[in-house]
Amino acid sequence: MSTQNQGKRTEKISAFRRLEKMHPHKTFLFFAIIASTLSFLALVLLYGIRMVEYQNVAFGFPKLFSVSTVVLLFSSYTMSRCITAFKTDSMIDLRISLFLTLLLAGVFCTMQVFCWQKMYADGVFFSYQTAVSFLYLISAFHLLHILLGFVMLAYLNFNTYVAANDMVKQLMFFSSKREGNKLEIVTMYWHFVDFMWLFLYFIFLFSF
Numbered sequence: 001m002s003t004q005n006q007g008k009r010t011e012k013i014s015a016f017r018r019l020e021k022m023h024p025h026k027t028f029l030f031f032a033i034i035a036s037t038l039s040f041l042a043l044v045l046l047y048g049i050r051m052v053e054y055q056n057v058a059f060g061f062p063k064l065f066s067v068s069t070v071v072l073l074f075s076s077y078t079m080s081r082c083i084t085a086f087k088t089d090s091m092i093d094l095r096i097s098l099f100l101t102l103l104l105a106g107v108f109c110t111m112q113v114f115c116w117q118k119m120y121a122d123g124v125f126f127s128y129q130t131a132v133s134f135l136y137l138i139s140a141f142h143l144l145h146i147l148l149g150f151v152m153l154a155y156l157n158f159n160t161y162v163a164a165n166d167m168v169k170q171l172m173f174f175s176s177k178r179e180g181n182k183l184e185i186v187t188m189y190w191h192f193v194d195f196m197w198l199f200l201y202f203i204f205l206f207s208f
Contacts, residue, residue: 025185033192036145040196043138044203050131051207061205062118068111069201075104076194079187082156086183089174091164098160101190102153105146112143135204142200145193152186 078100085093116136126133159182163173173179 025181026188029185029188033189036192037196040138040141040200043134043141044200047131047134047138047203047207050134060122062115064111064115064118065201065204068108068115069198071104071111072108072194072197075101075108076191078104079190082183083187086174086180091160091170091174095157095160095164098153098157102150102157105150105153109143109146109150112139115139131207138200142193142197145196149186149190149193152189156183156186 078097081097082094082101085091085097116139119132119135124132126136159179160173163169
């Protein structure tokens with residue numbers, strides 16, 4: 001028993017040490033992701049309570065939500081290619097992957113707006129008395145996270161554009177740990193918002 005307790009204590013200590021060794025921005029992102037996750041879970045819980053209270057809501061789930069989910073998942077793939085491109089010093093691949101991710105993010109945002117318009121046209125309005133209103137609220141809250149990621153992606157695209165036009169800047173860019181950390185942080189964040197949406201999508205899909 002004492003050996004097991006010591007082993008657990010060692011694992012806890014090593015976990016804290018790994019957290020201490022993380023870049024400050026990554027540590028901030030780690031706690032921000034936890035806070036965002038708890039916020040989403042709280043909204044989903046409230047949504048579930050409303051669904052139980054108002055079960056007689058007639059609503060057709062917009063098919064465009066399914067298409068936008070595929071778009072967002074593909075953007076997660078293109079974002080993961082950015083890390084590989086950076087490690088192999090491939091500026092062309094990095095710029096293409098970042099641009100595609102930015103483009104797909106814009107497409108996703110546009111599709112979300114169209115989904116809201118379709119819901120509104122079908123007579124589904126935002127009201128505190130209906131569970132469907134949480135679809136507006138939760139998807140809008142998620143869209144805010146996407147827009148934040150969109151700004152980050154735009155910055156990275158601009159950053160790589162500047163570095164690509166100068167050979168010296170390009171060499172400094174790929175040898176810079178700071179640039180690598182920026183890319184890793186945005187990649188971690190983007191994967192988080194992507195898979196959070198996937199979780200929300202299935203919650204909504206099986207609720208109607």
